[in-house]
Amino acid sequence: MRSHFPSKRFFILPPILLGLLILLAACNIASKGPMDNQGNIIGQAEIQSVAVHISGESPPYDIQVEVKGTLPDACTSVGKATASRQDDRFQVEVATLRPAKERCKKEPQSFTKTIPLNGLGLPAGDYAVLVNGIQSSFALAQDNVPPTPTPTATPLPPVLLPAIEPPTATPEPTPTVTPAPAEAENNACTYRVIFVKDVTVPDNAKINPGARFTKTWRLKNGGSCAWPEDVALVFAGGEQMNGPDSQPLGVTVKPGKSVDISVDLVAPAVKGAYTSKWLLQTPAGERFGLGGDGKTPFWVKIRVPRNAPAGDAANGVISGFVWHDLCAADQATADSLPEGCDIAPGGGVMADGVYQPGEPPIGGAEITLGAGPCPSSGLAVIQAEANGKYAFKGLKAGEYCVSIDTASDYNHYIFIPGRWTHPPDGQQTVTLAPGETKTDVNFGWDYELAP
Numbered sequence: 054m055r056s057h058f059p060s061k062r063f064f065i066l067p068p069i070l071l072g073l074l075i076l077l078a079a080c081n082i083a084s085k086g087p088m089d090n091q092g093n094i095i096g097q098a099e100i101q102s103v104a105v106h107i108s109g110e111s112p113p114y115d116i117q118v119e120v121k122g123t124l125p126d127a128c129t130s131v132g133k134a135t136a137s138r139q140d141d142r143f144q145v146e147v148a149t150l151r152p153a154k155e156r157c158k159k160e161p162q163s164f165t166k167t168i169p170l171n172g173l174g175l176p177a178g179d180y181a182v183l184v185n186g187i188q189s190s191f192a193l194a195q196d197n198v199p200p201t202p203t204p205t206a207t208p209l210p211p212v213l214l215p216a217i218e219p220p221t222a223t224p225e226p227t228p229t230v231t232p233a234p235a236e237a238e239n240n241a242c243t244y245r246v247i248f249v250k251d252v253t254v255p256d257n258a259k260i261n262p263g264a265r266f267t268k269t270w271r272l273k274n275g276g277s278c279a280w281p282e283d284v285a286l287v288f289a290g291g292e293q294m295n296g297p298d299s300q301p302l303g304v305t306v307k308p309g310k311s312v313d314i315s316v317d318l319v320a321p322a323v324k325g326a327y328t329s330k331w332l333l334q335t336p337a338g339e340r341f342g343l344g345g346d347g348k349t350p351f352w353v354k355i356r357v358p359r360n361a362p363a364g365d366a367a368n369g370v371i372s373g374f375v376w377h378d379l380c381a382a383d384q385a386t387a388d389s390l391p392e393g394c395d396i397a398p399g400g401g402v403m404a405d406g407v408y409q410p411g412e413p414p415i416g417g418a419e420i421t422l423g424a425g426p427c428p429s430s431g432l433a434v435i436q437a438e439a440n441g442k443y444a445f446k447g448l449k450a451g452e453y454c455v456s457i458d459t460a461s462d463y464n465h466y467i468f469i470p471g472r473w474t475h476p477p478d479g480q481q482t483v484t485l486a487p488g489e490t491k492t493d494v495n496f497g498w499d500y501e502l503a504p
Contacts, residue, residue: 093150098131098164099123100147103189104446105170105182110253112197116172118145120184121165128157134168143170145184172197177259179358192358194258242278245347246333249273249311256354260320262361263488268329268353269315276347280306283336286314289350290330295319299334318353319486322361328354361487369485371422371455372444373494375415375437378404378474380499404499406475414441415498419463421456427480429454450487455494456480470501 087095100122108115124130132148145168170182175197182189252269260266274280286300296318306312321327330350332342343349380394382402390402397403416439423429432453437443445455457479459468473479475497483491 092153094153096149097185098147098149100185100187103184103187105189105191107191112195113173113199114197116170118168118170118182124162124164126157126159127162128152128155131164131166136168136170141180143182147185174198192259243276244341245275246342247273247275248343248351252313254353258355259358260355262320262322262357263486264320265489267315267317269313270351271311271313273311274306274308277308285334286316287332287334289332292327292329294329320355320357324357324360326356328352367447367449368488369448370444370446370490371483371494372492374441375418375496376408376441377413377415378497378499379412380404404474406497416441418457418467423454425452426482427454448485450485453483454480455483457496468498471498474499
């Protein structure tokens with residue numbers, strides 16, 4: 054008698070189908086989600102950092118948000134960014150787009166996107182910015198509104214008056230001028246300053262702790278003699294804010310003429326209100342300023358809204374640009390050196406290492422950051438933008454080396470042949486205070502086969 058058992062069937066996949074399944078398992082297939090009319094799945098970008106940049110010397114300022122993030126694969130791209138505001142809070146949403154039918158290996162891709170904020174009309178104060186759950190902030194020291202235009206007076210129509218014969222003038226006797234004594238002539242100079250306006254940093258401006266800023270006054274020579282080039286701006290009391298003890302003007306200012314005088318300062322690290330007082334000083338040591346007696350200092354007043362972060366906070370910035378330093382060497386003669394040129398160390402003529410407006414940028418250069426004084430490398434490598442600008446961000450307080458190796462596999466196609474004019478060896482040691490921004494770490498290059 055035969056017993057019946059359930060039969061067992063084995064299904065063997067063809068080799069081609071098996072290979073296809075393995076390939077699909079190694080690929081990232083787009084998951085379902087909302088889609089646009091182009092067949093793209095709409096997602097939310099993963100954001101790593103948010104930075105707010107405010108540009109412009111006076112209102113209205115241009116406010117932009119720079120976001121950096123990661124895309125899951127090469128098939129995904131950054132989509133539309135939308136920004137809205139409620140009171141003192143900006144909400145920004147950055148989307149991603151991914152073709153629904155594309156298959157890509159899951160290899161993360163970095164991206165950077167700049168998003169403008171509509172800040173026109175914002176009142177002075179502190180604002181928060183939230184981008185896909187990552188928060189940053191910024192502060193406006195004054196209302197972000199355009200200056201009120203000065204009304205133009207409407208001219209009155211001309212009025213015709215009847216001709217009037219002028220009376221015959223009676224000759225006046227010529228006054229006798231008594232010459233001043235020689236002693237009075239030697240002491241005739243009076244030195245006095247007339248305040249015209251704050252060009253930058255108005256009174257009670259909010260400056261973040263440890264932030265570097267430039268104060269500029271517009272001052273008029275209200276005395277009887279010119280201020281020579283070696284008249285100096287000197288610290289006269291209050292909080293010095295890392296400013297110099299003395300700084301020459303470098304220009305001659307005639308009586309009745311105005312000049313913009315600037316000084317680089319650093320805001321204190323502790324919350325509070327601060328005043329820094331300044332005067333001018335003659336080469337002979339005579340100090341002078343505002344007021345009828347010419348002895349009152351002019352000042353800069355700021356408010357630090359909060360205490361500085363811990364010393365290890367990574368919020369410092371080193372930035373600058375790379376430019377083509379120009380020199381018309383073919384026009385040099387034994388008796389004449391063209392403007393912008395200098396004598397080269399080994400003889401001949403080279404560019405002078407001083408940036409002049411109109412000299413072109415060098416875009417795409419690879420720039421290296423290292424820890425400690427130069428020579429040093431290994432912390433980061435970035436490429437300059439097309440306009441020659443670059444920036445290392447998120448740095449702790451300390452000493453760094455910024456350098457450009459023109460002989461590297463990447464850079465020699467950009468620079469060679471030529472030579473550095475600033476700095477002479479293509480490297481600079483930079484020291485950062487907590488939260489400090491250094492914006493003038495620049496590099497000048499003189500091409501051998503160019504003007």
